[in-house]
Amino acid sequence: MDFEVLRIGQRLVRDDRVTTHVALVARAFGASKIYMNEVDPEIKDTLNKINATWGGNFEIEFITDWKKIVKEKKVNSKKIIHLTMYGENINDVASSLQKEENILIVVGAEKVPREVYDLADYNVAVGHQPHSEISALAVLLDRIQNGKQLLTRFENPSREIIPTKNGKKVIMNKTMDK
Numbered sequence: 001m002d003f004e005v006l007r008i009g010q011r012l013v014r015d016d017r018v019t020t021h022v023a024l025v026a027r028a029f030g031a032s033k034i035y036m037n038e039v040d041p042e043i044k045d046t047l048n049k050i051n052a053t054w055g056g057n058f059e060i061e062f063i064t065d066w067k068k069i070v071k072e073k074k075v076n077s078k079k080i081i082h083l084t085m086y087g088e089n090i091n092d093v094a095s096s097l098q099k100e101e102n103i104l105i106v107v108g109a110e111k112v113p114r115e116v117y118d119l120a121d122y123n124v125a126v127g128h129q130p131h132s133e134i135s136a137l138a139v140l141l142d143r144i145q146n147g148k149q150l151l152t153r154f155e156n157p158s159r160e161i162i163p164t165k166n167g168k169k170v171i172m173n174k175t176m177d178k
Contacts, residue, residue: 003031003141004078005105007039008066008112016040021134022107023047027058029141030149031105035063055154066106070119073104079121082106083136087123094143097122105140107133 005026007019020043023034027050036043044060051058063069070080079100097103106116117123126136141149162169 001030001100001145002102003105003144004073004103005031005034005107005137006066006069007034007036008106008108008116016043018109018132018134019043020046022137023058023060024050025134025138025141026105027051027056028149029138030145030152031058031141033059033061035061035066035069037063037066053158055157055160057155067115067119070104070106070116074119074121076102078102078104080104080106080119081122081124081140082108082112082116082120083126083133083140084108084112084117084123085125085128085130086117087125089128090124090126090140090143093122093124097124097140097144098146100144103144105137107137109133 003026005022007022016039019036019039023036023043024047026034027047039062041062044062047058047060074080079102081097081103083105106112106120108116124140126139156173158172158174160171160173162171
């Protein structure tokens with residue numbers, strides 16, 4: 001499966017951190033890329049440092065036109081999943097989503113334009129109450145992959161966590177550039 005994420009919009013001040021966390025969850029849960037508009041360019045630096053430290057090659061692309069990305073992905077056979085509390089309950093569509101091979105997940109910030117609902121192949125709700133888009137993305141990616149993403153080992157990490165019952169254990173694989 002190939003997952004990408006599109007973050008639409010950003011509420012000023014509040015969302016720099018939220019958008020960074022959307023990207024961190026996307027990366028940690030198996031997405032290959034995130035597209036973002038209206039963001040602080042330091043987010044890209046933060047994610048590049050995460051890749052250098054913890055491995056992987058998660059990509060970030062800044063965009064100006066979200067519709068263009070969605071339409072291009074649809075033409076290239078990606079299924080568009082829009083996370084919204086107004087959509088179909090994830091429990092009702094999870095088995096269909098698991099069959100999809102190429103996915104673009106749309107994660108909104110402020111009020112999402114009506115056109116997103118119309119362009120999406122799936123409008124999916126992780127509950128029908130206001131909640132965090134960060135948690136919704138994590139739940140969706142977990143449901144689609146049945147937890148298998150938690151076994152992923154990222155390529156070329158400088159540091160690796162060794163799971164332990166108590167305490168912390170980190171292996172240093174190589175010297176990080178300062």
